[in-house]
Amino acid sequence: MARGARPSDVDEIAGSLPETELGISWGDRLTWKVRGKGFLLYRMPHKTAVDPETGEMWDDLLVVFTPDMGVKQSLVEADNPFFDIPHFRSHPGVLVRLSRIGELDRDELEEIIVEAWAAKAPKKLVREHLGPDTLG
Numbered sequence: 001m002a003r004g005a006r007p008s009d010v011d012e013i014a015g016s017l018p019e020t021e022l023g024i025s026w027g028d029r030l031t032w033k034v035r036g037k038g039f040l041l042y043r044m045p046h047k048t049a050v051d052p053e054t055g056e057m058w059d060d061l062l063v064v065f066t067p068d069m070g071v072k073q074s075l076v077e078a079d080n081p082f083f084d085i086p087h088f089r090s091h092p093g094v095l096v097r098l099s100r101i102g103e104l105d106r107d108e109l110e111e112i113i114v115e116a117w118a119a120k121a122p123k124k125l126v127r128e129h130l131g132p133d134t135l136g
Contacts, residue, residue, distance in 0.1 A: 083096070
C-alpha cells in the first residue's frame with residue numbers, strides 16, 4: 001500500500017521533473033515552472049479562500065494547474081481534498097490545502113503533479129520524458 005502524501009512531496013516530485021525550477025510568479029509567490037510556465041503555485045492567504053467555520057484565510061494552499069476544465073471538474077468531484085473557489089471558476093486550476101494532502105497517497109499526488117507539468121511543458125519534452133504515446 002502506498003504511503004500518504006506529505007507536503008514535502010510536492011517539491012520533491014516537481015523538482016524531479018525535467019527542466020523545472022522553483023521561481024516566483026504573481027508578484028512574490030513561489031511557483032514551480034517548466035520553461036517559464038507555472039504548473040504549481042503556493043497561493044498567499046486571500047479573502048477568496050477561507051475556512052467556512054472560522055472565517056480565517058487559509059495559509060497553506062497549493063494551486064495545481066490542470067490540462068483542461070474537464071480534468072479540473074473530475075478532480076473537484078472526486079473523493080479527494082481538491083476543491084475550487086469562485087475566484088478560479090473560469091481557470092483550470094484546482095486548490096488543495098497542504099494540511100490535507102495526506103488524504104492522497106504519494107502515487108496519486110505524483111500523477112496529478114506530472115499531469116500539471118505535462119500540461120505546461122513543450123510537447124517534445126513531455127514525449128521524451130513520458131514516452132511517445134503520451135500525447136495521443
